[in-house]
Amino acid sequence: MEAEFGQPVYLKLTSGTAEVFGTELAKDTEYEFQGRKVAVFSWTGCTLMVKGTPITEYTAGETPMASYLNAHLALELVRADAHESQGYDEEHRTEGPRVLIVGPSDSGKTSLTKILLNYAIKEGRSPLFVDIDPGEGTVTVPGSLSATPLVRPLDVEDEFSATPLTSSTAPFVVYHGYPRPGDHGALYKAQVGRLAEVVEKKVASDVDVRTSGFIINSPSQFTESLGKELMYHAIRALRASVILVIGDERLYSELSRNASKESHSVSVVKLAKSGGVVNRDAKFRKQLEHRAVREYFYGTKRSEISAYSTPIVFTEMNVRRVGEIAAYLTLGAESRLSQTRMVRVDPGDALLNSVLALTSVEAPPPGDKGEHMEDEDKIAVAAVAGFAVV
Numbered sequence: 001m002e003a004e005f006g007q008p009v010y011l012k013l014t015s016g017t018a019e020v021f022g023t024e025l026a027k028d029t030e031y032e033f034q035g036r037k038v039a040v041f042s043w044t045g046c047t048l049m050v051k052g053t054p055i056t057e058y059t060a061g062e063t064p065m066a067s068y069l070n071a072h073l074a075l076e077l078v079r080a081d082a083h084e085s086q087g088y089d090e091e092h093r094t095e096g097p098r099v100l101i102v103g104p105s106d107s108g109k110t111s112l113t114k115i116l117l118n119y120a121i122k123e124g125r126s127p128l129f130v131d132i133d134p135g136e137g138t139v140t141v142p143g144s145l146s147a148t149p150l151v152r153p154l155d156v157e158d159e160f161s162a163t164p165l166t167s168s169t170a171p172f173v174v175y176h177g178y179p180r181p182g183d184h185g186a187l188y189k190a191q192v193g194r195l196a197e198v199v200e201k202k203v204a205s206d207v208d209v210r211t212s213g214f215i216i217n218s219p220s221q222f223t224e225s226l227g228k229e230l231m232y233h234a235i236r237a238l239r240a241s242v243i244l245v246i247g248d249e250r251l252y253s254e255l256s257r258n259a260s261k262e263s264h265s266v267s268v269v270k271l272a273k274s275g276g277v278v279n280r281d282a283k284f285r286k287q288l289e290h291r292a293v294r295e296y297f298y299g300t301k302r303s304e305i306s307a308y309s310t311p312i313v314f315t316e317m318n319v320r321r322v323g324e325i326a327a328y329l330t331l332g333a334e335s336r337l338s339q340t341r342m343v344r345v346d347p348g349d350a351l352l353n354s355v356l357a358l359t360s361v362e363a364p365p366p367g368d369k370g371e372h373m374e375d376e377d378k379i380a381v382a383a384v385a386g387f388a389v390v
Helices: 065-085 109-122 160-166 181-205 207-212 225-237 249-261 282-298 373-381
Strands: 009-016 030-033 046-051 098-102 128-131 144-149 172-175 214-217 242-246 267-271 320-322 342-344 355-358 386-389
Touching: 065 109, 065 207, 065 267, 098 109, 098 225, 109 214, 109 242, 128 181, 144 181, 172 181, 181 207, 181 225, 181 373, 242 249, 249 267, 282 386
Parallel strands: 098 214, 098 242, 128 214, 242 267
Antiparallel strands: 009 030, 009 046, 128 144, 144 172, 320 342, 355 386
16 A cells, blocks of 8 residues: 555555564554555455545555565564573574565565564564664655664654654664765764674673564665675675565575675575565655654654754754765876765855754864874764764
């Protein structure tokens, strides 16, 4: 079922059992959807009442849900072994699965991510949700990479927007700032590496996370030729132990051949693309981005919050962005600067309506090219404390 933005569609389960991406629907409870593509699944059959006018609405005869459930059960066996091994000495302890989901655009990667997270949580696990796709924005605003421990199933209506209610702690976030990671590959690698460091510390310190493992949602650019290098970097940095490939035979074949070359054990599994997955055009994606930003500052219809407004003198803050270094070079000159080097942004109309990521890293004084420049490089991988709109 597909609901248009601004035209809510209401769904109610009147009999039987059903779920939306692994989250069970409560009987006789009305759910509101708009700007969403929703797949309702039932293992035993159900009756639904739909109110409103969805763009599309149909019943699929075949779904890959059985294979998705089998994938979950295989992952659960690894978690059970890891849980049992925690009583052994450190040398013989094992970890939960580190699952990377890859596939082309609109293949159902995020849908499978939600299903596997929800199924794991219903088993009593506390998996990490690691989002390295900066294109859409799940836990926070678009352009971000994040790691979030979850303890409750995702909300049916609000999904990841209700993460503060489903997470045991605040997410760790770094701000990439661009929708396609391949356009700033060095920056993306540095940020994925920083995210991996934080994830490793969480795994080492939290036994529940260590035994539950994590699910990684990846960008569709990983399936493109220019994105393969970034994909293999993510596999190694996050030490992915299971790679689920959706709807891409060529990528599955390539990963299967190369899995034995990795320094750690990697299993590659091919899964079918759901027949209910539909392509999202540029207009729909832009609306999703706008909604994600708005929900960060104002919450959702069911959980409204108030944005905090305050004037700040520009002399009391420093604004940086990743420099487009090539634009500042003369013809034939070579750049000696790091591709993650920050460039100062002066106050002006160019900042109006911009979204800024807030960090506590101290920026060096203007023109300083000495000992403080290492702090400048840290801005690119610094943890984000929050976001602001100018």
